[in-house]
Amino acid sequence: MNTYATPSQAKLPGPPEIPTDLLIGGEWRAAQGARRFDVIDPSSGRVLTSVADGTVSDGMAAVEAADQSAKAWAATAPRARSKILQACYESMMDHQAWLAELISLENGKALDDAKGEVAYAAEFFRWYAEEGVRLNGELNMAPGGANRILVQYAPVGISLLITPWNLPAAMATRKIAPALAAGCTCILKPAEETPLTALAIAKLMLMAGLPAGVLNIVTTTDPGPLASAILHDPRVRKLSFTGSTEVGRILLREAADNIVSPSMELGGNAPFLVFDDADLVAAIEGALAAKMRHGGEACIAANRFLVQRGIYDAFAERLTERMGALNVGDGCAVDTQCGAMINAAAVGKIERLVDDAKARGARVLVGGTRCERPGFFYPPTVLVDIDPGAAILQEEIFGPVAALTSFDTVDEAIALANATEFGLGAYVYTSDLKLGLRVSEQIESGMIGLNRGVLSDPAGPFGGVKQSGLGREGSHHGIKEFTEARYIAVEW
Structure with a gap:
């Protein structure tokens, strides 16, 4: 909570x-x-x-x-x-x-x-x-x-x-x-x-x-x-x-x-791919970094969590536990872990995307409704079983919402990752370096974090492909x- x-x-x-x-x-x-x-x-x-x-x-x-x-x-x-x-x-x-x-x-x-x-x-x-x-x-x-x-x-x-x-x-x-x-x-x-x-x-x-x-x-x-x-x-x-x-x-x-x-x-629509052989602890830490830095208001924030079916339930459970424990509040308070969104319109967009996903059958594991308090807040939220047609998989969320869907094969994961007009950032978690590099080379993105949830570095070339x-x-x-x-x- x-x-x-x-x-x-x-x-x-x-x-x-x-x-x-x-x-x-x-x-x-x-x-x-x-x-x-x-x-x-x-x-x-x-x-x-x-x-x-x-x-x-x-x-x-x-x-x-x-x-x-x-x-x-x-x-x-x-x-x-x-x-x-x-x-x-x-x-x-x-x-x-x-x-x-x-x-x-x-x-x-x-x-x-x-x-x-x-x-x-x-x-x-x-x-x-x-x-x-x-x-x-x-x-x-x-x-x-x-x-x-x-x-x-x-x-x-x-x-x-x-x-x-x-x-x-x-x-x-x-x-x-x-x-x-x-x-x-x-x-x-x-x-x-x-x-x-x-x-x-x-x-x-x-x-x-x-x-x-x-x-x-x-x-x-x-x-x-x-x-x-x-x-x-x-x-x-x-x-x-x-x-x-x-x-x-x-x-x-x-x-x-x-x-x-x-x-x-x-804009971005970063996929976060987790394969069955991934180190679950590392993947959760990477997910929190990729999703929750700056409250999710980042162009390279993980937008779509694509998790292989064998690890899907465990990943969802662990991510929900961690997201639900985050302290929401005034950005200047020393104990705040998730601050306010930039304005009322930002909260309204997040609410629209979450409500559309829920209407299409998505389940809310934590969060899912705006905070009733002064300022512009939306709580850390985890959604599972997202319908492929949901707007939240197509639009940049720009907020603290993790949308999870499952996949079975490597080819399916790559196809899902590339099913967007955007190509800024992406994340891949696997214990198989050969698989990770092969998948990274096939993802249509300007930047890929391989077993790493943080991409930005002044010494690295930051930018995207496609739109x-x-x-x-x-x-x-x-x-x-x-x-x-x-x-x-x-x-x-």
Whole structure:
């Protein structure tokens, strides 16, 4: 039985003071017309504060600021850029507790998850501080012997970065760090649900020595016209977006007009395959990590649990026991293990998917109904015997619900895993390494956790296939997304 902690009193952490205006050209500015919007604490439904509500004019001012700083930043020595990024890493880690509390307040996630996110987010600064000085070119002899082929990697140019609310720190640094390491200036548009984290990180970056205009931030409640205007400015050459596939399609159409280079990390529908020979204890621990980190509000969260029939009942029983014991409550409470969902609409979507599954015959082993308390909560839930036509197997749940179905053969498991338009993350548990690798190679996914419930690592290429996106973030692949290969034919 889940227990519940006390609702938040919605007080911002301090010090340092959290900025709430736009960041343009190194200055904190009010939005045009002094427009502002409220930021809500999901754990209580109370207003935390308000931030500037940027307009198209503010967006164009950010482009101008990025343009004025672009040449100088691109010409800055890689080692100098590296030292700034390393200082940004150290500044974030020095303020880890402060940032974690802020994330929990505006996002609702458990404080332990928020602390882990800050460490993960900061690591992108350290990784790209190292990677930025190793952006090596190429030199080859042309096959015909007529000339040498010299290849350099140049900054792609001004970059528009659009991030979601579910990991407001990590999704920002995963884009900012490689863009800056490559020599690009950028404009960040964070999600309106969680703008404070991005603004706080920007403040720490300025304190760490980031030059004015290299990073600009525009918060807004009307992102469509803002993004369109920025993407139609010929000075803007890169779009990096993390969010839903639906919005990604719209942005791709906008980017097409000026042939802006796109990177897209979109929706997921991750399968979690458990074979009969799997280590049950390890599989349960992996399932909890893959499902419940960040309250299930993650694009690589396990969405469909496909369990072989011989281990199905034992897995369901053990997972139900563990999910039912999780403490639900205010994200900032030290004993919370599952925090609030981001807003009422998120709870409504989870409720719709669970109710549809129940109407089609699914059994609820724990949870299954929304929490009757202030804030936006849904309890950890386990459903079994899901009808193949249930919406919960087709749509991204984005919440603490584990939907279990059984399979008999390896081929059936692979077919079920691939029966989706998405292909971001997947998980496989088996004691047979040969089987695990064979299955992993046949799953249509950009990332697979083999006997591991955690996928993300700044040193690994993060991204999907099919409707889950274009390009990769993290690793050495991530910095290449912010460069263009320049080929010089030369002979001597």
